[in-house]
Amino acid sequence: xxxxxxxxxxxxxxxxTIDGDxxxxxxxxxxxxxxxxxxxxxxxxxxxxxxxxxKALGCNTVETYVAWNFHLPYADRPADFTGMRxxxxxxxxxxxQDLDILVRPGPYICxxxxxxxxxxxxxxxHRAVAALxxxxxxxxxxxxxWFDELAPIIVRRQADRGGRVVGVxxxxxxxxxxxxxxYLEHLRDGLIERGVSVLLFTSDGPSELMLSGGTLPDxxxxxxxxxxxxxxxxxxxxxxxxxxxxxxxxxxxxFDHYGEQHHTRSADSxxxxxxxxxxxxxxxxxxxxxxGTNFGPWSGANAADDGELQPTVTSYDYDSPIAEDGRLxxxxxAFRRVIAAHTGSTPPEPPADQAVQPEREVxxxxxxxxxxxxxxxxxxxxxxxxxxxxxxxxxxxxxxxxTIPGPISGEISITGLADLAELRLDGQLVGRLGGPxxxxxxxxxxxxxxxxxxxxxxxxxxxxxxxxxxVNFGPHLGSxxxxxxxxxxxQQLFGYEQYALELTEIPDLGRSDRGPSWQPPADEPGxxxxxxxxxxxxxxxxxLPGWQLGYLYLNGFNLGRYWNPAGPQQTLYAPAxxxxxxxxxxxxxxxxxxGGRIAWRTxxxxx
Numbered sequence: 001x002x003x004x005x006x007x008x009x010x011x012x013x014x015x016x017t018i019d020g021d022x023x024x025x026x027x028x029x030x031x032x033x034x035x036x037x038x039x040x041x042x043x044x045x046x047x048x049x050x051x052x053x054x055k056a057l058g059c060n061t062v063e064t065y066v067a068w069n070f071h072l073p074y075a076d077r078p079a080d081f082t083g084m085r086x087x088x089x090x091x092x093x094x095x096x097q098d099l100d101i102l103v104r105p106g107p108y109i110c111x112x113x114x115x116x117x118x119x120x121x122x123x124x125x126h127r128a129v130a131a132l133x134x135x136x137x138x139x140x141x142x143x144x145x146w147f148d149e150l151a152p153i154i155v156r157r158q159a160d161r162g163g164r165v166v167g168v169x170x171x172x173x174x175x176x177x178x179x180x181x182x183y184l185e186h187l188r189d190g191l192i193e194r195g196v197s198v199l200l201f202t203s204d205g206p207s208e209l210m211l212s213g214g215t216l217p218d219x220x221x222x223x224x225x226x227x228x229x230x231x232x233x234x235x236x237x238x239x240x241x242x243x244x245x246x247x248x249x250x251x252x253x254x255f256d257h258y259g260e261q262h263h264t265r266s267a268d269s270x271x272x273x274x275x276x277x278x279x280x281x282x283x284x285x286x287x288x289x290x291x292g293t294n295f296g297p298w299s300g301a302n303a304a305d306d307g308e309l310q311p312t313v314t315s316y317d318y319d320s321p322i323a324e325d326g327r328l329x330x331x332x333x334a335f336r337r338v339i340a341a342h343t344g345s346t347p348p349e350p351p352a353d354q355a356v357q358p359e360r361e362v363x364x365x366x367x368x369x370x371x372x373x374x375x376x377x378x379x380x381x382x383x384x385x386x387x388x389x390x391x392x393x394x395x396x397x398x399x400x401x402x403t404i405p406g407p408i409s410g411e412i413s414i415t416g417l418a419d420l421a422e423l424r425l426d427g428q429l430v431g432r433l434g435g436p437x438x439x440x441x442x443x444x445x446x447x448x449x450x451x452x453x454x455x456x457x458x459x460x461x462x463x464x465x466x467x468x469x470x471v472n473f474g475p476h477l478g479s480x481x482x483x484x485x486x487x488x489x490x491q492q493l494f495g496y497e498q499y500a501l502e503l504t505e506i507p508d509l510g511r512s513d514r515g516p517s518w519q520p521p522a523d524e525p526g527x528x529x530x531x532x533x534x535x536x537x538x539x540x541x542x543x544l545p546g547w548q549l550g551y552l553y554l555n556g557f558n559l560g561r562y563w564n565p566a567g568p569q570q571t572l573y574a575p576a577x578x579x580x581x582x583x584x585x586x587x588x589x590x591x592x593x594x595g596g597r598i599a600w601r602t603x604x605x606x607x
Contacts, residue, residue, distance in 0.1 A: 035289025568607020
C-alpha cells in the first residue's frame, strides 16, 4: 500500500503535512479553509475577479474539479486547454493570489455536470459503458490516456515544484457508486506514477457504506455533508482515527432541477455550521463558494427511481456566498465574519460588484427554420435509430427520418426518449412528446400516442429529438440520448436517415433578414436573430418572455438552456466579457413555441 502523501518544501516555502489529527503548514498548525470554484463555469476573463472575491471571503485555499468532457468532447480531436479550458492558467492565477489549491481531476466529478464529466463518446464504447468506474481495462484504458494528458498540467504546479497545488483527489464520492477498491488503487497509483507527490485524498458521503466503498486504507479520507457535522465527523473518526477531520464538500446551498422550486439556505444556518467546524479545529471546503454557470449544454441531470430524467437548470448559482454573477450575498458577509473571528485576521476587501446593463427590450428580426438547417447536413443511414453518441454528437438535435406507406391510419408511439421530441408528418407538425413530465407542451411519451391518417403513397415521418442534460449521478449514469424505437400501432418502423446537429456552439446559419414587424411561425422550431447596440460591455440578465424552450447564443457563445414553462429559472446570465461595445448578435434557438422579444432585467430571476 502507498502511504498518505505529504507535500515537500517548494520554492515559495509552502509545505503541507499531516501530524496526527491536524495539518501543519510550514511546521505550524493549519486549517484548510477552502472554497470550491470551477474554472469551467466562469469565463476566463473573470477568473481573477472570482478568485479575489474568494480570498476576500477569508479562504486560504481554492478547490476545483476538472471536467474531462469539457476538454475532450470529441474522440477524434485533441484535448483543448485554451480559453475557458486553460486549466494551467487558472491554477497559476490562483497561485498569484496566494491561494493554496486542491484539484479534483475525476475522472468522474458528478458536480451536476453533464454525464458526471465523462465524455459523450465514451458511451459509444459498449464495453467501457458496462465497466464505468471499475478496474476493467475497457474503461481504465480511456482514463489512463486522459490522465497522461492531464497530469503534467497539475504536476508541474505542485507545492513541491514551485506551485501551490497541495492536494489531489482520487476519484469522487466513489462509495456512493461502487466498491471496486482495485479501481481506486489503480487511480491513486497512476497519479503517483505520473508525478503526483502532494497529499492524495478521497471524499465520500457520511455513511458507513459510502466510506467503506470509497476510501483506501493508506489515503487521506474526507467526508461531505451539509449539516449534522458531529455525526459525520464521529463516523469519519471511527473509520480514520487520529487524522485531521475535513469536510471536502460543505453544502452551504443546493442546485435546481427544472420543474422544482429554487433552493436557498439561510445565511445564519450555513454560517453556524461553518463556525462549528472551525471552532472544532476541522478543515473545510465550501461547496460552492462560487457556483457559476452551466453555459451551453453542460448542465447535467439526475434520474428518478423509474428513470425519468430530472435535468438541472443552466444557473449553478447554488445559493453560494458569491452569487452566479459575482455579487456578494448575505451569506458571503456572514461567512466572512465567521472566518475573520476564528482566524483573528481581516481578509482583504473584495472587488466592487459589476455594473449591469439597464432594462430594455429588442425584437427578433430574422428567422431560419431548424428543418432547413438540418436539410443541409449529410444524413447517416441506419435500420433502427442510433444514439446521439453513436452519431458522434455531444448535445443538440437529431432528426430521425423514416417512411410510412399509405393509405394507413394508426397511432405513433416512441420509446427510449429521455428528452424532448417533435413529430412531423410530411412537414406538418403532428405532435410533441417528452421524457420528463415538466411541460404540458411536451406530454410524456410513456403515456401518450399520436394518431395519424395518411392516403396512398409514401409519407415522410420526422422525429426530431432535442437533448437535455445527461445523468451525472447514481445508477443511471451512462444513459445515452436519442430513441430506441418508433412504432405505428404494434409495428416497429425501420429504415432511417439521421441528421445530427451539434449545438454546443452556434452552427453555421447563413442569414435571413425580416422586417421588425415580422411574426415568427407558431409551430416552426428555428433560429431567431436579434441585434442590439450597447455602449459598454457589462453584465446583463436576459429574459425571454413568451418563449418556451431552447438555447440563447450571444455573439456565437451559448449562454445556456432556457425553459420557461418548467422553471424555476427565468433569466440567463450574460457576463460582460461576452459583449462588445457596439453591435451584438443574439440568436435564439426555439424548439417549441416562440415569443417575439428579448428583455433585459437588472436582477437575475432564478425563481
